[in-house]
Amino acid sequence: MTIVDRSAPPVRTHKDNRKWVGKSIRRVEDPKFLRGGGGYIADLVTPDMLHVAVLRSPHAHARIAAIDTVAALSAPGVHAVITGARAAALCDPLPDFGPDPANHTWRCLAVDTVRYVGEGVAVVVADDRYLAEDAAALIEVEYEPLDPVVDPERALAEGAPLVHEPLGSNCAYDRTFDFGDVETDFAEADVVIRDRLRWHRSGGQPLETVGAIADFDHATGELTVHTNSLSFTSYLFMVAGTLKIPTNKLDIIPVPAGGSFGSKLFATKPSVIAGMCSREVGRPVVYLEDRVDNMSNCDHHGSDRVYEVELAMMRDGTMRSLKIDTIDDYGAYIQFGVGHHGNALAQVTGPYRIGSVRYRVRAVLTNKNQQGAYRGFGSEVNNWMLEQMVDKAARELGLDPVQVRRQNFVRTFPHFIPTGNVYDSGNYDAVLDQALKLSDYDRWRAEQRRLLEEEGRYIGIGLITAQERSVFSATEFWFWFDEPGAPVTSMPESVTLKVDATGGITATLYSCAFWGNSPETMVAQMVAEEFDVDPYSVSIVYRGSRDGLPATGPGGSRTTVMLAGAVEGATAKIKAKARQAAAHLLEIDPDDLEWVDGGYQVKGVPERRKSLGDIAIALHLFKHSFPEEIESGLEDSKVFDHPYTTMPSADRKDLGVFYPFMGHACHVPVIEVDIETGGVRFLSYAAVHDCGTLVNPRSLAGHIVGGTAQGIGTALYEEFAYDDDGQLQATSFLDYLIPSAMEVPELKIGHAETPSPYTPHGIKGGGEGGRMMAPAALNVAVNDALAPLGVRVTELPMTPDRLLTAIRNARESR
Structure with a gap:
């Protein structure tokens, strides 16, 4: 067994007298977007560009016997x-990063077999989108x-239709991991809690x-490709490989x-479709998905899981061990492997001291x-x-649901969970106390009893405590395999920082342009600090992949932490040169200078x-006013690598530190369920988050x-439902129901700050907050409301039909 190095990196010291980090400011990006000058893809379209439309399969599974394109080629405006x-x-x-590439090939268009409704079989390039369609x-x-085959459990049954016949199975991955002494912990437990849970797929819209x-x-x-994809900039050489062009001939501009x-x-x-078409016709080409493309053929549906779970407990409420057996329906392809479960394993025990875990994952193709x-x-x-x-x-x-959580909280940090990942810092009791106060928890418990007894109303309170891992390490992508192909x-x-001749500062970023985390604002605040x-005086620009330094881009709530490190590193280099220059100009030893209020001054002689x-x-x-070793200009860059990673053990009993900033x-939502209609109404919603040191509380509140709005959609409304024939039942927002402002309650938001000891300024990621917690909280709240009826809902989304069915079944079983 390989011994995993659990030594932590040096603890950072964080200054307390910050001026800009921690301050709510309006986004520096706002003016250009509010004025319509944001530069979205559609804004860049010019009259000389040709347009692409995709012909999509109407079948969930079929062989392509023949395609006749003669009529389409002779249509007006077709190139x-x-x-x-x-x-x-x-x-x-x-x-x-899926299984067995030789027998599981994912292409931009289907070649001989279509494997889901909406898969592209051909594209047309024409003078405009209407002619192309x-x-x-x-x-x-x-x-x-x-x-x-649509149901994931049926897909595993013997004799089920094969999505990819060369694979010989619909199970793309099956492995069980044991972390700690699971058998002993279960044998010594007083009671084992069991459940079967079903999470249906939805997606970002x-x-x-x-x-x-x-x-x-x-x-x-x-x-040259302009795209709004949040791409892994460091890995865009793979896109060049797909297009069969040298990497240094491809420039992807965010x-x-x-x-x-x-x-x-x-x-x-x-990007591949547009690039392929442009090369074919010799003209600039734009491909912008329509809504049906995006919903049926986007390759980004969310998780679709069946769980069989066992939780080993002592009667006093102490949690001992956890057994998880999950089937995950990945659809027809599996581009990211089972990385979704790496995210789960990073925080599999939640905020609790659970000593051991067994985790089985089966990735199923449908x-x-x-x-x-x-x-x-x-x-x-x-x-x-x-x-x-x-x-x-x-x-x-x-x-008591509050007490059982509190008594199992992790309280000593850094804390290594059974998988080997670390929780860097936290104060879960403080977060819980603040949430109880903010939500007026005791008053709502009293109201819940009163309203049921006096008015027959079913009120539910959904307190949950949960984690948000941030800043993934690359090891997450390959620890699944004993012999990974690319470890x-x-x-x-x-980041590159440039100080021009007038002292103006420009920051150059190398991953994606504007997205949810407002990178321009984050970087501007950190440069200002x-x-x-x-x-607002800091200029932010972007570079494409060909001119860029190594960058990974967003994902996993990573970018604020990583950009902070890059800014800090580039700043240190610039200040070191500026100190030498100032020392020469002031004719003093550099060690006698200190940085104060935007410049260097002599210590004691301001x-x-x-x-x-x-x-x-x-x-x-x-x-020529400076010594030869001091070069002209004031510009430098920093490539900031992950601040805290350790390698997995060879036997995978310890996955190492791969998602450490927790x-x-x-x-605490408070809801009412109408047992006659199955409708859920919000009465209150409180949320308290600890994301380490706050950079911009205003922006974090937006996250x-x-x-939370997306989590409400996941819990109550949104579902990519397929019928037994594989027909997608939700291809527009008439069928795929997104909560509007009328369905999302006003949130009471609180913050706690436990700075990370390992990141610049103590920042942790917060970009996925809200959706990480809301589905769990709402499910608990609905079950709490319906507990007097003997109802326990174990399937999301909790649509009115599902709630009414559960209520009816409970009544009939009495």
């Missing part, structure tokens, strides 16, 4: 029609229908769909993402659009599962100083509100 077979000649398979309708495809503008230059062989919530993470297919990323990336499902078990245990053992360990983020300038502007203009214009939250 090209590319079928799956032609696309396979032009492009290699799309990059993915009209021509696509003229393509005649002869299909030979095959039996689909961006206001702007995924798109790309591609321009291939046949003279140079260079391809543009603002008009909403993502994970659904644009590494969304490479639109005839549905594949999973991708959605806010939480699988860890929000783990939170829901665990909190349902804790709540059921409290009810079965007759324990990468780098997931950096980079380091240089004592106004954040009137002898040089501002950053003074130093900058001297370095830009007066080279946020925490307590949500919490938005994430």
Whole structure:
């Protein structure tokens, strides 16, 4: 057995007298967006560009016997029609981390078999989108229908139709991990709580769909792509490989993402389609998904799981061990492998001292659009599962749901959970206390009893306590395998800072442009903190992949922490040079200088100083006033690597530290269930979050509100439902129900701060807050409301039909 190094990195010291970090400011991005100058994909379209439309399969599973494109090619304004077979000649398979690439190939268009309704079989390139859509309708495809399989458990049964026949099975991955002495902990437990839970798929619904503008230059062989995908910049060489062009001939330039919530993470297919088409026709080409494309063919549906869970408990409420057996329906392909469960394993025991875990995951292929990323990336499902078990245990053992959580809290940090991941810091009691106070918990408990007794109203209180892991390490992608194909360990983020001759500061970012976390505001605040300038004076620009330094981009609530490290590192280099220059200008030893109020001054003699502007203009214009070793200009970069990672053990009994900066939250919704209609109405909602040191409380509150709204949708409304024939039942917002402002309650938000000892400023990620907790909290609340009827709901979303069925079944069983 390999011994895992559990030595932590040096503890950082954090200054207390911050001026900008921790202050609520309006986003520096707001003016350009409010004025309509944000530069979204549609804003970049020019009259000379051609447009792409995709012909989608109407079948969930079928062989493509023939395609006739003659009529489409002769339609007005059409420049090209590319079928799956032609696309396979032009492009290699799309990059993915799924099983057995030789027998599981994912392409931008289906070649000989379609595997879900909506899968692209051909594209048309025309003068405008209308002409392209009209021509696509003229393509005649002869299909030979095959039996689909939609239910994940049926997909595992013997004799089930195979989604990928060469694989010989619909199970793409099956492994059981044991962490700690599970058998002993279960044998010594007083009671075992068991449950079966079902989480149906939903997905992020961006206001702007995924798109790309591609321009291939046949003279140079260079391809330029503007895209709103939140791409892994460091791994875009794989996109070049798909397009069969050298990486240094591909420049992917980020543009603002008009909403993502994970659904644009590494969304490479639109860029590949646009790039392929531009190369084929020799003109700039735009492909922007329509809503049906995005809902049926986006490759980013959320988790779709069946759980069989056992929680070993002592009668006094002490948690001992956890057994999890989960089947996850990945759809027709599996681009990210089982990374969703890495997110779960990072915080599998929640905020509790659970000593051992058995975790079995079976990744199942079905005839549905594949999973991708959605806010939480699988860890929000783990939170829901665990909190349902804790709540059921409290009810079965007759324990107070607040007390059973409190008595099991982790209180000593750093804390290593059984998987090997670490919780860096926290104060879960303080978060719980604040939430109880903010929610007026005791008053609502009294009201709950009174309203049931006096008015027959069913009120539920849904207290949960849960984690939000942040800042993933690359080891998460390969610890699943004993012999990983690519055991990468780098997931950096980079920044270049330039101080011009007048002291103005420009920060260059190398991952994605604007997205949910407002990177321009975050970087501006952190630059302002380091240089004592106004954040609105900082200019933020972006570079494409070809000119960029290594960068991973967003995902896993990582970017604020990583950009803070990059800014801190680049600042240190610039200040070191500025100190040398100031020392020369002031004719004093550098050690006798100190940084104060935006410049260097002589210690004890504040009137002898040089501002950053003074130093900058001297370095830009007066080279021969300095010694030879001091070069002109004031600019530097920092590639910031993950601050705290350790390697997994060879036997995978310890997965190492791979998601160490652990946020925490307590949500307390109060709801009323109408037992005649199945409707759920909010009476109150309180949420307290600990994301380490706050950078911009205003922005974080936006994350919490938005994430909670999405969590409400997951819990009550949203579902990508497929019928038995594999037909997607929700291809518009008439059928896929998103909560509006009328369905989302006003939130009372509180914050606690336990700074991370390992990150700049003590920051932890907070971008997935809200959705990490709301589904669990609402499920607990509904079960609390319906407990007098003997109802326990174990399936999300809790639609009125499902609630009424559960109520009716409970009444009939009495």
